[in-house]
Amino acid sequence: MKAELEAVHRAGVPGVWAEVRDNGTVWRGAFGDVTPDVRHRIGSVTKTFTAAAIMLLVERGQIELDTPVHGDATVRMLLNMTSGLADYRFLAFPSLLEGSPKSLEDNQFRHFHPRELIELGVDAPPVPPGTYSNTGYLLLGRLIEEVTGLTAERWITRNVIERAGLCNTTFPTGTRIEGPHPPMYEALFGLLDPPRDYSVYDMSWVGVSASLISTVEDLNVFFAALLDGKIVSRESLALMQQTGPVIAFDGSTVDYGLGLHRKGDFWGHDGSVWGAGTWSFHSEDGERQVSLAVNLQRWNSSAIDEALEAFQRSAVDRDRQPGV
Structure with missing residues (x-):
């Protein structure tokens, strides 16, 4: 597994790091x-x-899962990506449709209000149900605020992050990440050559959909608690694990539930923002956990693709000892 992780770096990723837990054994590599x-x-x-x-x-x-939030779109539909609401990404970053990275620079220090991003998504033509979209999760953030009277970020912090006992997981309070962190290089499929460091960025463009800062250790702690029924009840967890096909941004089909992916008998989620990628998956029995991070995104390299896939295969192989 150590060799596979190193191969990701050798293939062209500036920095790659991971934590793998296996029945009490913890391995970290970078x-x-x-x-x-x-x-x-x-x-x-x-x-x-x-x-x-x-x-x-x-x-x-x-709240109730089948309560409408926008039109006919219910809470459940927003959670599992079946609402048909379009994603706002190309509307907030219009130059991407023109093959230009200009929008990334223009928006680096721009502060979006969730309402304006939601409006972009809901005003756009609907997409087929089962199409990945950030718009629904921003609507869910607004719902949390309406119900609790707190900002969604504060409520999630108090009731999920602190409940899990996470020490290094926070929503951003500015454009910079506090504490040790790497540069985060965005290649935008070759439009940025060399890739540009976007570790300093206003993350209001994704809000409670994709803006959290964390560590691979904290992610393993969080998912262990979640899958053990220590964050939500086991009945709620069972609902989160009711999945269906969803078309991701890269065109692949993922088995998606209420904020959870399924990969075989592993559960978790992956993530990508400008310059930063994360892959965090965990066996249902909690014995095997893998959280991986890279500081390069949207490369044009089959070598990187193959190296990442090789690491992911080895990491979820229960017969493979961590680090070996």
């Missing part, structure tokens, strides 16, 4: 310009935290 304990932007892994917050409100009777 190659390149990083260490295993650095903080990073975890992208859409944030959705699992937001989904857990929604399920806690369901348990308390403050």
Whole structure:
């Protein structure tokens, strides 16, 4: 597994780090310009935290999964990506449709209000149900605020992050990451050559959909608690694990539930924001856990693709000892 992780770096990723847990054994590894304990932007892994917050409100009777939130779109449909609401990404970053990275620079220090991003998504033509979209999760954030009277970030922090006992997981309070963190290089499929460091960025463009900062250790702690029924009830967890096909941004089909992916008998989520990628999956019995991070995104390299896939295969192989 150590060799497979190093191969990801050798294939062209500046920094790659991971923590693998196997029945009490913990292995951490890092190659390149990083260490295993650095903080990073975890992208859409944030959705699992937001989904857990929604399920806690369901348990308390403050909302219902089948209550409409926008038009016919219910809470459940927003959680599992079946609402048909379009993603706002290309509307907030219009130059991407023109093959230009200009929008990334223009928006680096721009602060979006969730309402304006939601409006972009809901005003756009609908997409087929089962199409991945950030718009629904921003709507869920607004719902949390309406029900609790707190900002969604504060409520999720109090009731999910602190409940899990996480010490290095926070929503951003500015454009910079506090504490040790690597540069985060965005290649935008070759439009940025060389890739540009976007570790300093206003993450209001994704909010409670994909803005959390964390560590690979914290992610393993969080998912262990979630899958053990310590964040939401086991009944709520069972609902989160009711899955269907969803088309991801890269065109692949994922088995998606209420803020959770399924890969075989592993559960988790992956995430990507400008320059930062995360992959966090965990066996249902909690014995095997894998959280991986990279500080390069949207490369054009089959070598990187193959190296990442090789590491992921070895990491979820229960017959393979961590680090070997």
